[in-house]
Amino acid sequence: MEFEAVIGLEIHVELNCTTKMFCDCPNRPGDEPNINTCPICLWFPGAIPRFSQEALEKASLLCLGLGAELQPKSAFDQKVYYYPDLPKGFQLSQAHLPLSRGGGIEITDESGKPKMLRIHHIHMEEDVAKLVHEMEGRLPISLVDFNRAGSPLVEIVTQPDFRTPYEAMEFLKALRTQVRSVGSSECSMDNGTMRVDANISIRPRGTDQMNTKVEVKNMNSVRHVGDAIAYEISRQSAAVQAGETVMLHTRLWDPEKKVTLPMRAKFEGPCVPDPAVPVIELSQEWIEKMRTRLPEMPAAKAERLVAQHGLTADEALFLSSDAEVAGYFEELVGQGIAPRTAMHWLTTQLLPAVKERKLELGGSHINPARFAVLLRMLSNNEINANAAREVLAHMFDSDESPETIVSARGFRQVSDTVTLDALIERVLAEQPAAVADLRSGQGKAMGFLIGQVMQASGGKANPKIIRELLSKKLI
Amino acid sequence: MMDKAFIYRNPGADNGAGPLKGLKVAIQPNISKEGWPTEAGSNALVNFKALEDATIVRRLQGAGAYICGSTRMSEFGFGLEGSSAGESVQHNDADAELVLDLMGECRLAAGRASACGFKPSYGLISRLGLVGLIPSMECYGMLSGNIKNIRDMLKAVAGPDEMDFSLPDEKTPDFSAHKIDPKKNTIGLITEAQASLPAGREKTFRAAVEELKKAGFTVREMSMPDFPLFSLVHMIVGSVEASSCAGRYDSVRYGRRAAGAKNWNDMYLLSRGAAFGLLLKSYLIQGAFFQFDRYEAFENACRIRARLIKEIQHLASQAEFLAFPMDSYDSTGAPASLAGTYAQFSSTIIANITGQPALYLPPVSGTAQTGFQLAGPRLSDGRLLALGEHILNARRGGK
Numbered sequence: 001m002e003f004e005a006v007i008g009l010e011i012h013v014e015l016n017c018t019t020k021m022f023c024d025c026p027n028r029p030g031d032e033p034n035i036n037t038c039p040i041c042l043w044f045p046g047a048i049p050r051f052s053q054e055a056l057e058k059a060s061l062l063c064l065g066l067g068a069e070l071q072p073k074s075a076f077d078q079k080v081y082y083y084p085d086l087p088k089g090f091q092l093s094q095a096h097l098p099l100s101r102g103g104g105i106e107i108t109d110e111s112g113k114p115k116m117l118r119i120h121h122i123h124m125e126e127d128v129a130k131l132v133h134e135m136e137g138r139l140p141i142s143l144v145d146f147n148r149a150g151s152p153l154v155e156i157v158t159q160p161d162f163r164t165p166y167e168a169m170e171f172l173k174a175l176r177t178q179v180r181s182v183g184s185s186e187c188s189m190d191n192g193t194m195r196v197d198a199n200i201s202i203r204p205r206g207t208d209q210m211n212t213k214v215e216v217k218n219m220n221s222v223r224h225v226g227d228a229i230a231y232e233i234s235r236q237s238a239a240v241q242a243g244e245t246v247m248l249h250t251r252l253w254d255p256e257k258k259v260t261l262p263m264r265a266k267f268e269g270p271c272v273p274d275p276a277v278p279v280i281e282l283s284q285e286w287i288e289k290m291r292t293r294l295p296e297m298p299a300a301k302a303e304r305l306v307a308q309h310g311l312t313a314d315e316a317l318f319l320s321s322d323a324e325v326a327g328y329f330e331e332l333v334g335q336g337i338a339p340r341t342a343m344h345w346l347t348t349q350l351l352p353a354v355k356e357r358k359l360e361l362g363g364s365h366i367n368p369a370r371f372a373v374l375l376r377m378l379s380n381n382e383i384n385a386n387a388a389r390e391v392l393a394h395m396f397d398s399d400e401s402p403e404t405i406v407s408a409r410g411f412r413q414v415s416d417t418v419t420l421d422a423l424i425e426r427v428l429a430e431q432p433a434a435v436a437d438l439r440s441g442q443g444k445a446m447g448f449l450i451g452q453v454m455q456a457s458g459g460k461a462n463p464k465i466i467r468e469l470l471s472k473k474l475i
Numbered sequence: 476m477m478d479k480a481f482i483y484r485n486p487g488a489d490n491g492a493g494p495l496k497g498l499k500v501a502i503q504p505n506i507s508k509e510g511w512p513t514e515a516g517s518n519a520l521v522n523f524k525a526l527e528d529a530t531i532v533r534r535l536q537g538a539g540a541y542i543c544g545s546t547r548m549s550e551f552g553f554g555l556e557g558s559s560a561g562e563s564v565q566h567n568d569a570d571a572e573l574v575l576d577l578m579g580e581c582r583l584a585a586g587r588a589s590a591c592g593f594k595p596s597y598g599l600i601s602r603l604g605l606v607g608l609i610p611s612m613e614c615y616g617m618l619s620g621n622i623k624n625i626r627d628m629l630k631a632v633a634g635p636d637e638m639d640f641s642l643p644d645e646k647t648p649d650f651s652a653h654k655i656d657p658k659k660n661t662i663g664l665i666t667e668a669q670a671s672l673p674a675g676r677e678k679t680f681r682a683a684v685e686e687l688k689k690a691g692f693t694v695r696e697m698s699m700p701d702f703p704l705f706s707l708v709h710m711i712v713g714s715v716e717a718s719s720c721a722g723r724y725d726s727v728r729y730g731r732r733a734a735g736a737k738n739w740n741d742m743y744l745l746s747r748g749a750a751f752g753l754l755l756k757s758y759l760i761q762g763a764f765f766q767f768d769r770y771e772a773f774e775n776a777c778r779i780r781a782r783l784i785k786e787i788q789h790l791a792s793q794a795e796f797l798a799f800p801m802d803s804y805d806s807t808g809a810p811a812s813l814a815g816t817y818a819q820f821s822s823t824i825i826a827n828i829t830g831q832p833a834l835y836l837p838p839v840s841g842t843a844q845t846g847f848q849l850a851g852p853r854l855s856d857g858r859l860l861a862l863g864e865h866i867l868n869a870r871r872g873g874k
Contacts, residue, residue, distance in 0.1 A: 039526055043723045045606040046507045046529060050640050078719050080766055084739055089722020270766040272715055275611035276641045
């Protein structure tokens with residue numbers, strides 16, 4: 001029997017707010033343990049949670065960025081369970097009335113067709129503390145770090161629309177791009193600001209059954225999510241074929257062994273409306289105000305880049321996946337650089353050079369205005385491409401303008417025909433065989449001769465003019 | 476032996492200034508005053524000292540009141556077992572007391588002390604610094620020999636607090652003394668509220684109603700068939716909230732951790748087992764039962780609560796105020812049971828469910844009068860206190 005998978009994702013995204021969700025403590029979980037705590041996030045008697053406006057705004061922007069519909073009324077519930085990482089016996093989470101419903105992301109599936117993957121709802125919740133397990137001599141002890149307790153999170157719960165690991169990975173990549181572009185989170189699985197759980201079940205292909213699902217956790221990269229889903233599909237298929245029943249449980253992905261392993265039975269505590277945190281009521285006016293704060297979303301930006309600057313769809317997609325890179329490109333074009341030149345030099349030269357130096361585009365001192373000066377000299381034939389690459393390398397090490405670097409280091413392109421003529425005469429005298437080849441119609445000798453003249457000029461000659469002069473002399 | 480009523484006395488002098496200058500106010504140890512023992516009558520908070528002043532304490536002191544001490548209280552203020560509420564006022568050790576009113580404790584304590592007991596409208600006073608148990612029901616109650624003290628305190632403490640987001644966003648009403656014209660005020664009686672009264676008590680309440688009529692008020696008998704549901708709703712919603720609220724007493728960050736636990740689940744069981752007394756423990760277990768096993772019953776109770784509030788609002792369109800009989804608090808000395816506790820508070824619990832203000836008026840001493848409760852619509856606190864003053868004056872023979 002052939003099986004197909006039914007996959008849904010639950011994605012926790014940590015909002016990059018300055019404070020925690022219900023108090024003014026800094027939202028910096030990585031600091032020295034238990035530094036960022038107060039009576040509220042430690043739930044001391046008498047403390048009252050104060051819901052953060054910033055968390056509401058960042059969460060709302062995230063929802064709008066994913067095409068979700070903000071709900072006029074949402075509320076926090078108490079998710080009740082007892083665990084030392086939870087300082088009050090319940091987690092504040094929106095179980096009954098989530099912040100938004102609907103939304104989704106369109107991806108391109110394996111067959112190249114567009115596919116809409118829908119979001120069921122997005123709700124806010126607070127993060128829990130971090131447990132560290134150690135040995136004190138032979139006694140196992142558990143230490144609690146409350147820095148993370150109360151950090152603002154949203155949970156994005158998708159519809160079970162996914163059928164393949166590929167779709168899940170494409171969705172996560174697109175989600176990361178969109179959330180980054182609204183500025184609500186870094187969405188890095190690497191450092192835990194995005195955590196993904198996958199619910200997977202299988203069914204005979206072509207049926208619309210919904211079978212018992214298994215939840216898989218502990219994937220810390222998009223690739224791991226794909227691998228874990230692929231493993232789980234084949235594990236469940238083999239089990240069903242062997243006549244076993246799939247049980248509802250949670251499994252952990254083991255990235256070393258590349259397998260999923262069963263963990264504790266899933267416990268779902270009750271969710272009771274919280275009487276202390278007020279109901280959140282959003283007016284249509286407020287929602288519209290938030291919408292105006294929404295930057296251009298990647299898909300719309302890609303479309304515009306194609307229409308406005310004549311980029312290919314792939315190029316536009318690449319640029320729009322990073323708002324900073326796209327912004328850089330548009331600034332170059334705004335400085336009068338041809339879109340093709342800007343695209344080519346940004347992606348093949350500047351970005352690799354920045355990466356090689358372990359810098360950030362915004363953190364390097366090659367700002368768009370400075371880079372545009374260099375590209376303008378290239379376009380005006382004042383320097384050639386070789387020289388431009390070398391000038392760029394110098395620009396990383398000094399604050400001098402590209403013009404100064406070109407003049408001071410003699411990168412200016414040699415275009416005057418008298419100087420070039422002399423060089424050509426010398427090369428022709430030295431390479432009689434190549435000259436003979438060219439005259440007998442062997443075109444590739446031309447390239448060789450141009451190269452020789454370039455070398456003789458120390459790389460500064462204008463190759464276009466060399467070609468013209470050589471043609472005149474020899475053909 | 477000096478302090479039967481107090482567990483702690485303010486070691487500092489009274490040098491307040493302001494409208495409440497000279498007013499001695501006793502608080503309970505579930506109300507935070509920096510550095511004071513704040514154990515809320517529970518082993519769960521043994522040796523706990525408040526880190527900062529509650530908003531209500533800050534505002535009382537800001538208005539010149541002197542917080543004279545902290546009284547003995549029942550565990551987390553639930554019921555009156557072991558509580559000395561009312562005693563400091565009765566013995567003139569304080570001019571007023573703050574007594575947390577979760578199901579009527581302040582009003583019943585006032586009955587015991589022959590004082591006035593007031594439960595304000597829900598949401599008028601910041602809860603910051605209150606070690607609470609049932610957030611959606613409980614209010615700071617005010618107990619004093621006269622209504623003026625209550626009015627003055629209410630004026631000083633009510634109103635928005637930027638530290639308490641849970642306060643409803645509404646205009647704080649005017650609490651100044653009003654003149655009450657009996658001819659323009661109807662007082663309603665809920666038939667079902669008297670149905671369960673023992674014969675003797677029914678007679679004394681009837682006598683109090685006759686006094687109201689004599690004072691010129693129109694008295695109107697009204698039916699509310701859902702009345703018996705008030706206690707049930709409180710029992711379910713209150714216990715669920717209490718179970719959540721007490722979840723924090725896990726011995727991880729404060730409180731006393733029981734020795735000998737093999738793992739952390741064990742630690743929870745042992746520490747929480749030792750933290751709570753019998754009455755509270757049975758209440759918390761009841762709440763956990765509704766949370767985990769009968770969630771639909773909890774949801775129904777919330778729906779019925781909303782309906783009860785609507786029905787009471789509807790009655791308000793027929794009568795400006797309501798009058799209720801009130802049981803007296805009888806301690807038998809036997810450990811309190813949940814059912815027994817709820818039975819004692821069955822006539823006061825209404826105001827905690829609906830969030831409306833309620834006032835217990837004591838009899839004038841040396842008379843055959845009985846005390847009773849008055850209630851008004853939410854935020855009618857100023858007028859309710861004026862009504863209370865009017866009736867007390869009438870009872871004393873003045874006009």
